[in-house]
Amino acid sequence: MPKTKSTERLSPMTTTVDTAEIAKFEAMAAEWWDPNGKFKPLHMLNPCRLDYITRQIAAEFDRDLDAPKPFDGLRILDIGCGGGLLSEPMARLGADVVGADAAERNIPVAQVHADQSGLQIDYRHTTAEALAAAGEQFDAVLNMEVVEHVADPLAYLTACADLLKPGGLMTCSTINRNPKSFVVAILGAEYVMRWLPKGTHEWSKFITPDELFDLLSKAGLEPVDRKGFVFNPVAWSWSLSDRDLTVNYVTTSLKPA
Amino acid sequence: MDNVGIMRIFSCMKNRYDIAIVGGGLNGCALALALASGGFTVALIEAHKTQGSAKTQFDGRSYALALASTRLLSVIGIWDQIAEHAQPMLEIKVTDGRPGEGPSPFWMHFDHAELEEGPMGYMIEDRHLRDAFLAAISNQPNITHFTGAPVIGQKGLGGAVEVEIEGEETVNASLLVGCDGRKSGTAQRAGITRSFKDYGQTALVAAIGHEKPHGGIAHQFFLPAGPLAILPLTGNRSSIVWAESHDRAAEISALPDEGFIEALQPAFGDFLGALSVAGARFSYPLNQTLADQLTADRLALIGDAAHGIHPIAGQGLNQGLRDGAALSEVLVDAKRRGEDIGAAPVLDRYADWRSFDRTTLALATDTFNSMFSNDNPLMRLGRDIGMGLVNAVPGLRRGFMREAAGLTGDVPRLLRGQPL
Numbered sequence: 182m183p184k185t186k187s188t189e190r191l192s193p194m195t196t197t198v199d200t201a202e203i204a205k206f207e208a209m210a211a212e213w214w215d216p217n218g219k220f221k222p223l224h225m226l227n228p229c230r231l232d233y234i235t236r237q238i239a240a241e242f243d244r245d246l247d248a249p250k251p252f253d254g255l256r257i258l259d260i261g262c263g264g265g266l267l268s269e270p271m272a273r274l275g276a277d278v279v280g281a282d283a284a285e286r287n288i289p290v291a292q293v294h295a296d297q298s299g300l301q302i303d304y305r306h307t308t309a310e311a312l313a314a315a316g317e318q319f320d321a322v323l324n325m326e327v328v329e330h331v332a333d334p335l336a337y338l339t340a341c342a343d344l345l346k347p348g349g350l351m352t353c354s355t356i357n358r359n360p361k362s363f364v365v366a367i368l369g370a371e372y373v374m375r376w377l378p379k380g381t382h383e384w385s386k387f388i389t390p391d392e393l394f395d396l397l398s399k400a401g402l403e404p405v406d407r408k409g410f411v412f413n414p415v416a417w418s419w420s421l422s423d424r425d426l427t428v429n430y431v432t433t434s435l436k437p438a
Numbered sequence: 439m440d441n442v443g444i445m446r447i448f449s450c451m452k453n454r455y456d457i458a459i460v461g462g463g464l465n466g467c468a469l470a471l472a473l474a475s476g477g478f479t480v481a482l483i484e485a486h487k488t489q490g491s492a493k494t495q496f497d498g499r500s501y502a503l504a505l506a507s508t509r510l511l512s513v514i515g516i517w518d519q520i521a522e523h524a525q526p527m528l529e530i531k532v533t534d535g536r537p538g539e540g541p542s543p544f545w546m547h548f549d550h551a552e553l554e555e556g557p558m559g560y561m562i563e564d565r566h567l568r569d570a571f572l573a574a575i576s577n578q579p580n581i582t583h584f585t586g587a588p589v590i591g592q593k594g595l596g597g598a599v600e601v602e603i604e605g606e607e608t609v610n611a612s613l614l615v616g617c618d619g620r621k622s623g624t625a626q627r628a629g630i631t632r633s634f635k636d637y638g639q640t641a642l643v644a645a646i647g648h649e650k651p652h653g654g655i656a657h658q659f660f661l662p663a664g665p666l667a668i669l670p671l672t673g674n675r676s677s678i679v680w681a682e683s684h685d686r687a688a689e690i691s692a693l694p695d696e697g698f699i700e701a702l703q704p705a706f707g708d709f710l711g712a713l714s715v716a717g718a719r720f721s722y723p724l725n726q727t728l729a730d731q732l733t734a735d736r737l738a739l740i741g742d743a744a745h746g747i748h749p750i751a752g753q754g755l756n757q758g759l760r761d762g763a764a765l766s767e768v769l770v771d772a773k774r775r776g777e778d779i780g781a782a783p784v785l786d787r788y789a790d791w792r793s794f795d796r797t798t799l800a801l802a803t804d805t806f807n808s809m810f811s812n813d814n815p816l817m818r819l820g821r822d823i824g825m826g827l828v829n830a831v832p833g834l835r836r837g838f839m840r841e842a843a844g845l846t847g848d849v850p851r852l853l854r855g856q857p858l
Contacts, residue, residue, distance in 0.1 A: 216783035224783050231775035246774040247477055270776025298597040298778060 210294040213264025222376040229419040250275030261327040265291035313343040324353040338400040345436040354431035358387035402434035458611035461618035465741035465758035467571035471514040474580035476770035476858040485588035498717030499564035509855035519570040526557035528654035599736040613780035622743035637724040640687035644719040649711025732789040736780040763850035
């Protein structure tokens with residue numbers, strides 16, 4: 182059987198990037214993927230996000246999540262991929278994944294981790310707008326926790342809509358704007374629990390579900406579903422809710438065929 | 439980018455499985471079948487040569503299966519094969535007694551008629567359970583069964599773990615599960631330390647034939663030296679678990695069968711008539727050994743490898759099956775989401791789910807044993823009042839029964855009789 186040492190399975194980027202850089206990327210990848218580290222809140226939310234995304238895609242494209250490689254043949258874009266917390270699961274389910282991030286340093290970090298996991302993912306330092314301009318097309322676009330950070334949400338969502346093939350699906354999550362979301366998402370998460378660095382979010386950029394549905398429609402999509410991500414402090418975990426969209430929530434919209 | 443080369447290494451790895459299970463005992467077999475039913479490929483590695491004979495002779499070993507455990511066995515296709523050999527436990531009588539003196543007036547009586555779900559559990563002989571497991575495993579294409587050679591090494595390999603079997607090729611998996619008992623080598627090799635406690639007692643285990651029918655009633659006598667459990671088997675037979683001090687147990691073990699019965703008689707009493715030994719006799723030193731962690735890098739522990747407890751409440755196998763049910767549920771949910779099943783966030787979910795249960799059970803069996811294994815008059819009065827109280831209050835009584843049947847807490851899907 183092939184004996185492979187871990188050093189031999191490093192990213193092939195060893196040819197263009199020096200070893201100290203690789204070590205740095207590996208350390209950063211370890212940080213991204215440490216469930217109790219800096220990105221703990223994202224790791225806690227991740228199963229819930231993935232439950233939603235996988236079920237929406239499986240329903241829309243008629244796939245069985247118990248089958249091996251259920252997303253085989255689907256081309257999926259993960260916008261704001263970070264360390265690849267959503268890209269890797271999609272690739273593991275068989276999808277052909279492009280992970281895009283506007284932060285350049287995330288790209289080699291995500292790549293190193295995908296290589297360690299034996300997954301083939303096309304990570305790119307780019308934006309939704311640039312991908313749309315290049316004429317890229319996807320069956321599904323994962324647009325999670327990004328829209329509250331962009332300067333012009335409508336222009337951004339229009340670019341995302343352009344990236345979808347007719348009949349394609351986009352999941353889009355963000356944070357609602359109301360007094361409770363200010364207390365929970367900003368005071369709670371940034372100042373009390375210190376889950377996120379202070380200044381991560383600006384409350385005025387939060388979007389209500391009705392506003393988001395309106396923006397998605399203007400961008401040329403048909404919004405079809407919305408659910409809340411609700412944190413239960415007793416179970417210390419997140420779950421999906423049909424009713425409670427007061428803080429974190431997620432939507433699905435389709436591009437007319 | 440040479441990603442394609444890397445992909446090739448991963449997908450062409452010979453002996454690549456989703457999960458490698460070390461230890462092919464009852465818990466390992468049940469876990470393998472549960473995981474295979476969830477679509478995972480499994481390497482089940484057992485150090486001993488497995489006896490596959492369907493006509494194995496009764497060797498005296500048997501288990502109490504809680505109702506919830508029988509539901510899990512139904513889902514993985516085992517219960518139908520063994521149900522005809524299982525003896526339902528219809529009632530449980532708990533008595534505080536001194537040998538030769540008969541039971542104290544205070545006792546607890548649990549009757550399944552009070553429980554809508556049915557009998558609290560069943561007694562099943564080891565041979566029937568084992569044969570059914572082995573047959574099911576050989577018919578399950580997702581399981582590869584390695585027997586007759588021990589695991590001698592394990593190491594992390596990026597996104598996988600490599601397991602070295604003596605004299606065999608290595609096996610690669612995304613996750614390694616240690617089901618290799620109280621002295622788990624898997625846990626040791628991962629550097630997981632254990633907390634150990636000796637109870638100063640040895641359990642004598644045997645199947646006893648008796649003149650009169652047991653009526654499906656299980657008895658637990660609390661004797662000063664330790665508890666004696668009498669658990670109904672099919673026919674006019676019962677299984678006994680009899681705890682004595684190490685020295686006394688060694689004396690009794692050395693006796694021939696007639697001497698053994700003579701020694702047992704005063705503790706057992708004569709309510710079932712004349713007694714005889716109906717199979718081999720075993721003895722196990724009683725101790726509690728808890729692994730300090732349930733998980734490590736690409737590793738999870740279940741059953742006795744995770745927590746070997748006092749057999750006082752007959753919960754050892756049931757607890758292991760519950761571990762397996764929780765672990766397989768966590769893993770199949772992770773697989774459906776596309777998560778890496780061996781990654782820390784996934785394994786943490788299993789550890790979080792099981793740690794509450796295991797702490798309470800270890801503490802409860804421990805406290806129960808020390809409260810009941812003595813003849814201090816004050817302790818005796820205290821426990822007698824306690825038992826009288828439990829017995830007098832129907833709600834408390836039902837609570838105990840539901841707990842014994844495994845119906846309480848955050849119950850995994852398999853233990854509710856649902857598929858993964």
